[in-house]
Amino acid sequence: MSAGLDGVTVDIMTRNRWTPSTTRVLDDVTLPLPAGTVTALVGESGCGKSMVASVLTGLLPPGSAPSGRLRVGDEAFTDGELVGADRRWRGLRGRRIGAVPQSASTSFTPVRSVGAQLDEVIGTLGGSRDAVELCRRVHLDPAALRLFPHELSGGMAQRAAIAAALAGDPDTIVADEPTSALDAELSADIWELLAEAASTGAAVLVITHDVETMRRGCDSVAVMRAGRIVDHRRLDEIAASDDAYVAGFFERVP
Ligand SMILES: Nc1ncnc2c1ncn2[C@@H]1O[C@H](COP(=O)(O)OP(=O)(O)OP(=O)(O)O)[C@@H](O)[C@H]1O
Numbered sequence: 720m721s722a723g724l725d726g727v728t729v730d731i732m733t734r735n736r737w738t739p740s741t742t743r744v745l746d747d748v749t750l751p752l753p754a755g756t757v758t759a760l761v762g763e764s765g766c767g768k769s770m771v772a773s774v775l776t777g778l779l780p781p782g783s784a785p786s787g788r789l790r791v792g793d794e795a796f797t798d799g800e801l802v803g804a805d806r807r808w809r810g811l812r813g814r815r816i817g818a819v820p821q822s823a824s825t826s827f828t829p830v831r832s833v834g835a836q837l838d839e840v841i842g843t844l845g846g847s848r849d850a851v852e853l854c855r856r857v858h859l860d861p862a863a864l865r866l867f868p869h870e871l872s873g874g875m876a877q878r879a880a881i882a883a884a885l886a887g888d889p890d891t892i893v894a895d896e897p898t899s900a901l902d903a904e905l906s907a908d909i910w911e912l913l914a915e916a917a918s919t920g921a922a923v924l925v926i927t928h929d930v931e932t933m934r935r936g937c938d939s940v941a942v943m944r945a946g947r948i949v950d951h952r953r954l955d956e957i958a959a960s961d962d963a964y965v966a967g968f969f970e971r972v973p
């Protein structure tokens with residue numbers, strides 16, 4: 720099932736001493752996420768990439784005033800419904816939309832084994848696969864289920880976090896910088912894993928700074944600047960852009 724943002728603008732009300740002011744963090748963002756593909760989202764720090772993830776997961780911060788439309792499969796959320804208070808969000812998160820956090824360490828509590836925590840997620844979401852099957856899907860040795868989060872390597876922890884995101888069999892997957900803590904080889908593995916999830920029909924969005932290994936698993940790249948999508952094309956096309964801001968992200972891509 721495909722997903723996508725359509726003309727989404729988000730203003731956040733902030734209070735500076737006594738003067739309320741509004742910051743536009745997303746400006747008319749249209750980002751289609753077709754089923755079966757991986758879309759990468761790049762852009763300078765603070766340009767709004769994580770806000771796009773917040774829109775997709777219904778987790779915009781308090782004080783957000785959104786407009787526009789989000790589509791997830793056959794569900795559509797318009798304007799105020801985008802803040803995530805809508806009851807439909809509860810059925811969506813985890814089941815239709817899986818989120819992979821930036822740091823795997825934020826997905827797991829240190830006090831219980833990885834297996835116990837995965838079982839809990841599967842139970843809550845009514846997932847059809849058990850923890851061992853999920854491990855196989857993310858190429859994680861099921862022996863890791865007996866371990867505590869601090870006993871996993873960075874790459875293993877990120878695989879376990881992806882396993883948790885896949886537990887409810889979501890058809891849209893949003894990963895915010897899933898490879899930022901990993902070396903190039905492990906990053907490439909994670910991209911391949913996300914591409915594998917897409918090959919089973921999921922729409923995958925990966926927010927990243929990792930242009931060197933993204934070629935291992937991405938179908939198109941969207942570039943953001945100051946809350947707007949300024950370009951969105953295939954990696955080979957966009958890397959050859961004449962625009963200095965856009966091309967700047969791909970300088971080190973051989
Ligand atoms: N809770 C919040 N309240 C008000 N403004 C916020 C809030 N969270 C983020 N912002 C603002 O929204 C803008 C976009 O932030 P966002 O986190 O989406 O950037 P980003 O592109 O993900 O950056 P990075 O690469 O550093 O993660 C920034 O200007 C930030 O200051």
Ligand code: NI
Nearest residue numbers: 768769770895
């Ligand atoms: Ni971010």
